[in-house]
Amino acid sequence: MEDESFSNSESTLVFEACFEINEREANSSIRASFNGLLKDAPGESTAIANGLSQQLIHQINLILPNALVSCEGFNVDLEDAAFLLVQPPAQQALHRAIQERGKTMLVNSGYRTLAQQMLLFNWLNGISPVAEPGKSNHQSGLAIDIEDPRGWEPYLIRHGWYPLAGDPPHFDFDGGGIQDIRRTAILAFQKLWNENHPTEKISEDGAYGPQTAKALNRAPANGFSKAPWDNSPRVLRLSRPMMEGSDVVRLQEKLKATGIAVSTDGLFGVGTEKAVKEFQQKNNLKPDGIVGATTLEYLK
Ligand SMILES: [Zn+2]
Numbered sequence: 001m002e003d004e005s006f007s008n009s010e011s012t013l014v015f016e017a018c019f020e021i022n023e024r025e026a027n028s029s030i031r032a033s034f035n036g037l038l039k040d041a042p043g044e045s046t047a048i049a050n051g052l053s054q055q056l057i058h059q060i061n062l063i064l065p066n067a068l069v070s071c072e073g074f075n076v077d078l079e080d081a082a083f084l085l086v087q088p089p090a091q092q093a094l095h096r097a098i099q100e101r102g103k104t105m106l107v108n109s110g111y112r113t114l115a116q117q118m119l120l121f122n123w124l125n126g127i128s129p130v131a132e133p134g135k136s137n138h139q140s141g142l143a144i145d146i147e148d149p150r151g152w153e154p155y156l157i158r159h160g161w162y163p164l165a166g167d168p169p170h171f172d173f174d175g176g177g178i179q180d181i182r183r184t185a186i187l188a189f190q191k192l193w194n195e196n197h198p199t200e201k202i203s204e205d206g207a208y209g210p211q212t213a214k215a216l217n218r219a220p221a222n223g224f225s226k227a228p229w230d231n232s233p234r235v236l237r238l239s240r241p242m243m244e245g246s247d248v249v250r251l252q253e254k255l256k257a258t259g260i261a262v263s264t265d266g267l268f269g270v271g272t273e274k275a276v277k278e279f280q281q282k283n284n285l286k287p288d289g290i291v292g293a294t295t296l297e298y299l300k
Contacts, residue, residue, distance in 0.1 A: 025046065053221065055229075067087065098155075117130075248267065
């Protein structure tokens with residue numbers, strides 16, 4: 001499964017103006033709750049497609065288990081559209097660098113899904129450097145954009161994270177045991193599209209061509225009606241960005257049916273966490289607010 005020969009070196013890296021991208025996202029006031037297609041999505045922040053992005057992330061991990069792992073619990077602060085998901089060796093290295101400096105790391109961008117990259121490409125192509133979906137280093141789970149890059153640089157370099165010349169906030173991980181998962185990111189979308197469009201299937205080849213580009217633009221920003229977690233549940237918890245989707249709605253409806261007050265907005269926020277803890281307490285489960293297999297079983 002692992003490609004031992006893969007090196008995330010300059011020959012495989014694509015230059016993008018991450019600084020400009022991050023500025024746009026930080027200054028945008030438009031957030032999720034857009035019901036249209038990706039091609040019609042307005043605004044500056046790719047958070048508008050967080051629903052679809054979360055489906056893509058889950059699908060990637062179904063194809064390649066543990067391809068992307070979360071940095072939950074790290075001393076970090078995240079922008080609304082920043083999924084801090086990286087490959088396992090990159091995660092361990094990042095953890096060590098943050099611990100060594102003993103400061104909060106402000107992350108503007110981590111894993112960028114194909115949906116996010118499509119938005120950026122639609123908004124910025126011809127204006128500033130932006131990679132085609134599937135080509136960005138951020139689709140590999142080996143890239144981050146951070147604040148105070150020069151302050152972090154020595155700590156990151158010591159652990160295998162290197163700055164990219166000309167793109168100040170951007171660092172790429174190049175250590176052992178990593179793989180190029182950019183084709184998997186494309187394949188994940190293709191599978192998800194086909195699952196939802198049985199009469200309009202596209203090739204599941206992991207390549208980004210005109211057919212995939214067209215389908216991606218026609219994908220709903222909120223996510224498809226058939227979601228990858230329908231058959232393989234994801235662990236639901238309070239996280240940043242907040243988890244959202246049909247599985248969160250189902251959870252909230254079940255909690256509500258047991259008599260616990262909770263909104264059924266499909267967003268796992270503090271209210272939902274509180275409701276989960278209440279449910280866990282009532283059922284003598286560990287009240288950690290995390291919905292894994294056990295809590296899910298009790299909710300059936
Ligand atoms: Zn970047």
